[in-house]
Amino acid sequence: MIKKLGAEFLGTFWLVFGGCGSAVLAAAFPEVGIGLLGVSFAFGLTVLTMAYTVGGISGGHFNPAVSVGLTVAGRFPASSLVPYIIAQVLGAIAAAGVLYVVATGKAGAELGGFASNGYGEHSPGGYSLTAALVIEVVLTAFFLLIILGSTHGRAPAGFAPIAIGLGLTLIHLISIPVTNTSVNPARSTGQAIFAGGWAIEQLWLFWVAPIVGAIIGAVVWKVVGEKD
Numbered sequence: 001m002i003k004k005l006g007a008e009f010l011g012t013f014w015l016v017f018g019g020c021g022s023a024v025l026a027a028a029f030p031e032v033g034i035g036l037l038g039v040s041f042a043f044g045l046t047v048l049t050m051a052y053t054v055g056g057i058s059g060g061h062f063n064p065a066v067s068v069g070l071t072v073a074g075r076f077p078a079s080s081l082v083p084y085i086i087a088q089v090l091g092a093i094a095a096a097g098v099l100y101v102v103a104t105g106k107a108g109a110e111l112g113g114f115a116s117n118g119y120g121e122h123s124p125g126g127y128s129l130t131a132a133l134v135i136e137v138v139l140t141a142f143f144l145l146i147i148l149g150s151t152h153g154r155a156p157a158g159f160a161p162i163a164i165g166l167g168l169t170l171i172h173l174i175s176i177p178v179t180n181t182s183v184n185p186a187r188s189t190g191q192a193i194f195a196g197g198w199a200i201e202q203l204w205l206f207w208v209a210p211i212v213g214a215i216i217g218a219v220v221w222k223v224v225g226e227k228d
Contacts, residue, residue, distance in 0.1 A: 001080070005087040007058035011050040012091030015062050016190050017099055019043035023115040024103050040172035048165025055161060063184040064088055069144040069214030073221055092190030100194045116191040116199035117182040117206045125177035129205065132179045136209035137216065139171045140183045144217025149225055182206040183213070
């Protein structure tokens with residue numbers, strides 16, 4: 001279990017540092033900024049690379065909502081759920097802390113929202129709480145479907161991390177303008193702790209919506225995907 005938790009810590013650290021780091025440090029860098037497309041691919045690549053690296057140790061969840069969804073789907077033991085979530089959140093906080101040190105390491109640094117997730121006036125596109133709730137639920141549900149389907153025995157072996165990584169990329173391409181994209185409560189928590197203020201106040205949504213979405217995705221898969 002210690003190795004599994006360590007793998008989840010490292011995987012979530014890499015997801016947050018790579019994904020949020022690209023948003024904070026590189027998205028709008030003068031003249032050569034990577035933009036929303038680059039940030040979307042950064043998140044997808046973090047999951048793809050760490051799924052291949054440590055997925056064989058822990059299953060490569062890196063996300064409390066994914067762990068909940070896999071538990072509901074019967075793919076993950078409930079007894080391991082809380083330790084996994086703790087390891088994931090700690091990994092996200094550690095990554096956000098390192099990113100904070102780097103991001104504040106130049107004169108006149110302005111962190112802005114520090115890649116935190118938000119709705120209303122803190123949504124990148126000004127989208128409402130309802131819009132944020134709906135998109136986070138729907139996209140997390142489909143993320144679980146992608147995970148459950150690509151790791152099923154019927155799927156070609158060895159390709160699941162690619163499908164999952166590209167799925168997360170697509171999710172970010174759709175929803176960065178709405179919420180800055182969470183679908184991952186640990187990712188949201190790490191950034192919110194260092195952004196403070198409104199990010200902490202709105203954090204509840206980015207726990208509730210992804211977990212609800214993950215449960216929906218798991219239930220849909222059990223009805224549709226597990227039938228022969």
